[in-house]
Amino acid sequence: MTDSSTTKQSSHPSGDNRFKLLDRAITKHHGRGDALIEVLHAAQEIFGFLENDLMIYIARALKRPLSQVYGVATFYHFFRLKPNGEHVFVLCMGTACYVKGATAIQDAVEGRCGTKFGKTTDDNKVSLISARCVGSCGLAPVAVLDDVVAGKLTTESAVGKVEAWIQSEQEVGV
Numbered sequence: 001m002t003d004s005s006t007t008k009q010s011s012h013p014s015g016d017n018r019f020k021l022l023d024r025a026i027t028k029h030h031g032r033g034d035a036l037i038e039v040l041h042a043a044q045e046i047f048g049f050l051e052n053d054l055m056i057y058i059a060r061a062l063k064r065p066l067s068q069v070y071g072v073a074t075f076y077h078f079f080r081l082k083p084n085g086e087h088v089f090v091l092c093m094g095t096a097c098y099v100k101g102a103t104a105i106q107d108a109v110e111g112r113c114g115t116k117f118g119k120t121t122d123d124n125k126v127s128l129i130s131a132r133c134v135g136s137c138g139l140a141p142v143a144v145l146d147d148v149v150a151g152k153l154t155t156e157s158a159v160g161k162v163e164a165w166i167q168s169e170q171e172v173g174v
């Protein structure tokens with residue numbers, strides 16, 4: 001009897017060990033109705049973004065058409081198809097943060113950056129990402145700024161942080 005288990009794909013030609021982690025996620029979620037979304041989530045956590053090679057790998061492993069994988073990855077704004085910019089602003093849009101004004105922060109930061117959450121500025125300096133609860137509800141509204149949790153944000157403090165990133169980059173570049 002042939003076992004068509006997805007774990008058989010564990011040796012990616014690149015030799016990149018991160019594919020072993022991805023294989024575990026594929027095995028864990030395979031067969032579930034939401035397997036594709038869960039596996040794409042896992043892939044993004046492991047690799048940082050979903051490049052074409054990765055989506056091809058996932059399509060083959062889950063036995064789904066590549067068009068479906070690509071369609072899901074492009075439909076949901078929390079999936080990234082390109083690497084992040086130099087700085088990353090992750091704004092929590094979970095319930096507690098939403099109630100405490102995350103939407104106003106979102107608007108202010110988007111206005112300063114000239115781009116929307118889910119995207120990276122044209123100069124590749126700042127990526128804006130929205131997230132579900134990041135686990136610090138007591139500090140709402142919360143953002144994770146270059147991996148550092150910042151709580152009790154205001155529109156001013158949020159825009160100030162982005163401004164500092166942009167200014168420092170400009171000074172370095174002069």
Ligand code: FES
Pocket residue numbers: 092093094095096097098132133134135136137138140142
């Ligand atoms: S809802 Fe934002 S940290 Fe929990």
